[in-house]
Amino acid sequence: MSTSEIVPVPPTFAAAARIDRATRDALHDEATRDPDAFWRRLADRLDWDRAPTQLKDSSFDRDDFRIRWYADGVLNACVNCLDRHLATRGDKVALIFEADDPATPAQHVTYGELHARVCRLGNALRNLGVRRGDRVTVYLPMIVDAVVAMLACARIGAVHSVVFGGFAPQSIADRIADCASKLVITADEGLRGGKRIPLKANVDAALKMPGTHSVETVLVVRHTGAGIDMQMPRDRWFHAVTDIQPDTCEPEHMGAEDPLFILYTSGSTGKPKGVLHTTGGYLAWASWTHEAVFDLRDDDVYWCTADVGWITGHSYIVYGPLANGATQVVFEGVPNFPDASRFWNVIDRHRVTLFYTAPTAIRALMREGDTPVKRTSRASLRLLGTVGEPINPEAWRWYHDVVGGARCPVVDTWWQTETGGILIAPLPGATALKPGSATLPLPGVQPALVDAEGALLDGEAQGNLVLLDSWPGQMRTLYNDHARFIETYFSAYPGMYFTGDGCRRDADGYYWITGRVDDVINVSGHRIGTAEVESALVAHPHVAEAAVVGYPHDIKGQGIHAYVTLVTDREPDDALRAELVQAVRRAIGPIATPDRIQWAPALPKTRSGKIMRRILRKIAEGAAHQLGDTSTLADPGVVDSLVDGARRDE
Numbered sequence: 001m002s003t004s005e006i007v008p009v010p011p012t013f014a015a016a017a018r019i020d021r022a023t024r025d026a027l028h029d030e031a032t033r034d035p036d037a038f039w040r041r042l043a044d045r046l047d048w049d050r051a052p053t054q055l056k057d058s059s060f061d062r063d064d065f066r067i068r069w070y071a072d073g074v075l076n077a078c079v080n081c082l083d084r085h086l087a088t089r090g091d092k093v094a095l096i097f098e099a100d101d102p103a104t105p106a107q108h109v110t111y112g113e114l115h116a117r118v119c120r121l122g123n124a125l126r127n128l129g130v131r132r133g134d135r136v137t138v139y140l141p142m143i144v145d146a147v148v149a150m151l152a153c154a155r156i157g158a159v160h161s162v163v164f165g166g167f168a169p170q171s172i173a174d175r176i177a178d179c180a181s182k183l184v185i186t187a188d189e190g191l192r193g194g195k196r197i198p199l200k201a202n203v204d205a206a207l208k209m210p211g212t213h214s215v216e217t218v219l220v221v222r223h224t225g226a227g228i229d230m231q232m233p234r235d236r237w238f239h240a241v242t243d244i245q246p247d248t249c250e251p252e253h254m255g256a257e258d259p260l261f262i263l264y265t266s267g268s269t270g271k272p273k274g275v276l277h278t279t280g281g282y283l284a285w286a287s288w289t290h291e292a293v294f295d296l297r298d299d300d301v302y303w304c305t306a307d308v309g310w311i312t313g314h315s316y317i318v319y320g321p322l323a324n325g326a327t328q329v330v331f332e333g334v335p336n337f338p339d340a341s342r343f344w345n346v347i348d349r350h351r352v353t354l355f356y357t358a359p360t361a362i363r364a365l366m367r368e369g370d371t372p373v374k375r376t377s378r379a380s381l382r383l384l385g386t387v388g389e390p391i392n393p394e395a396w397r398w399y400h401d402v403v404g405g406a407r408c409p410v411v412d413t414w415w416q417t418e419t420g421g422i423l424i425a426p427l428p429g430a431t432a433l434k435p436g437s438a439t440l441p442l443p444g445v446q447p448a449l450v451d452a453e454g455a456l457l458d459g460e461a462q463g464n465l466v467l468l469d470s471w472p473g474q475m476r477t478l479y480n481d482h483a484r485f486i487e488t489y490f491s492a493y494p495g496m497y498f499t500g501d502g503c504r505r506d507a508d509g510y511y512w513i514t515g516r517v518d519d520v521i522n523v524s525g526h527r528i529g530t531a532e533v534e535s536a537l538v539a540h541p542h543v544a545e546a547a548v549v550g551y552p553h554d555i556k557g558q559g560i561h562a563y564v565t566l567v568t569d570r571e572p573d574d575a576l577r578a579e580l581v582q583a584v585r586r587a588i589g590p591i592a593t594p595d596r597i598q599w600a601p602a603l604p605k606t607r608s609g610k611i612m613r614r615i616l617r618k619i620a621e622g623a624a625h626q627l628g629d630t631s632t633l634a635d636p637g638v639v640d641s642l643v644d645g646a647r648r649d650e
């Protein structure tokens, strides 16, 4: 079992925190006994053109299905992120842009300047014929104009669909076709780790593909200045159409349940799913959770390293922090460029106080040892966060002890594209931490564990993670496919939202996400969490990263196949293999003994850093000829070396 070590709330942190133990208890109490008061408290965070009289209105029952929040309220998300700060924070820095190349001076954009830029683009979009309800595809690098583009859409009531800058033309085309976008906003090129990404050329290629004829205009940000092909009259320079526009732009008055954005995410089958979020509930939840989980204060400098192409960028770079009037770093680059000290240098340079990143980045940097971290001060930091996948206790420890100097709480935040915002996470001034656990549900969130038949499990238990009732940030539908929405999320366990995650709840009620349930391996009738085995492997000092999958086994049903990446200077050998097997047996028990350990120079990952277990399962099954779609891999070459490695090991 995973460690149950407890890391208490640092008393100095608790003393100054927005939410201490008493406040947390009061919020939970209110959310339970007088939910309307709690939901109204969240709505009251926003500026409404017409305040809602209706609060929660939801049912997960098939016959009576509805998810509506604050339904009669009227507001504009962009106004909530910008205009309402102008009187008190117009000169406050909203965004600190840190370019890919550390020699490029940082740009500071105030709330006033951001408002003007968003208004100019909003006017330009209207002039180009974009109307309330139209879809706009955004395919941009991590630059200020990406934030400007999203907010300008929100201002005029257009629905943005951000496509991550690492996606290839076919993926762009699929996403344009599914929502029939009228306009695409892109840049000449992106820059990541010194590498140029041909964004405009990718859009050109995408727009030659079937189903993309809805696009009338392509706006192009001049970013690197590279020579690109402009096809008149379709293609227009972003600066040419925006520079001539006035600095003010009348916002649309949007219903709380009007769509704010679509964000595509891959399902286990079929084409990408267009997750649809609406305006009022989403914004209230993004804003409240950002303030509560990160203990946000007005003088904080916050930095989330996600890309706006993912939900984390939507909720915790754009909508949450800006609704809260925060100052934040927007980072164009990657963690290891020009070297493994980059994150920590940026933290020192901009005096970052709140830092939010992914376990995969933490593990990659941990692999480089402590020296690149210890070269830097990091004295400004007061809180660390993680998101995206389970964090193994060793990486958590390293993050906490080495990066945070054992001073900063680590908030492990569990949530999904579909949930819109964080659902399970510590409130850092109140919740004692356990390395590897996302800890406890936020007030108003009702997780539960069910067995395969859907029976609710009490107390200490392991099962599938469901949510029994709605929360304001919940997705409302899959764009153009409400039937698939119901089928995907509400049919496995009728009356409950199924997350697709497996989870353990310990005796203290803490939640330990074990990973997607399709990642659980059943060995001789025992369920083995891949995350648990991986955690045991990664605990070995010579292991940098590990991924574990099941494969068909004659006697046990499934066997355990572990892909192991070693730290930079360690060569594999049989003695180490035996040590690792022992390490797993020691950490979990003989039932979890890996049947195979395959040395992996690297693991196949999506561009957002998630390990593609589907591919690892196929390789482990010896079915490398049926790998399926590998187009979302960050580095397809990794797969070939693993297939060769698996053959050699046979």
Ligand code: 6R9
Pocket (backbone or CB within 6 Å): 265, 310, 311, 312, 386, 387, 388, 389, 390, 391, 412, 413, 414, 415, 416, 417, 418, 438, 499, 500, 501, 513, 515, 516
């Ligand atoms: C926000 C985001 C969602 C899936 C989710 C789960 C995994 C996310 C996690 C976590 C353990 C955490 N996940 N956060 N697992 N601990 N703190 O990542 O959204 O890209 O939709 O992924 O990621 O498996 O179901 P998304």
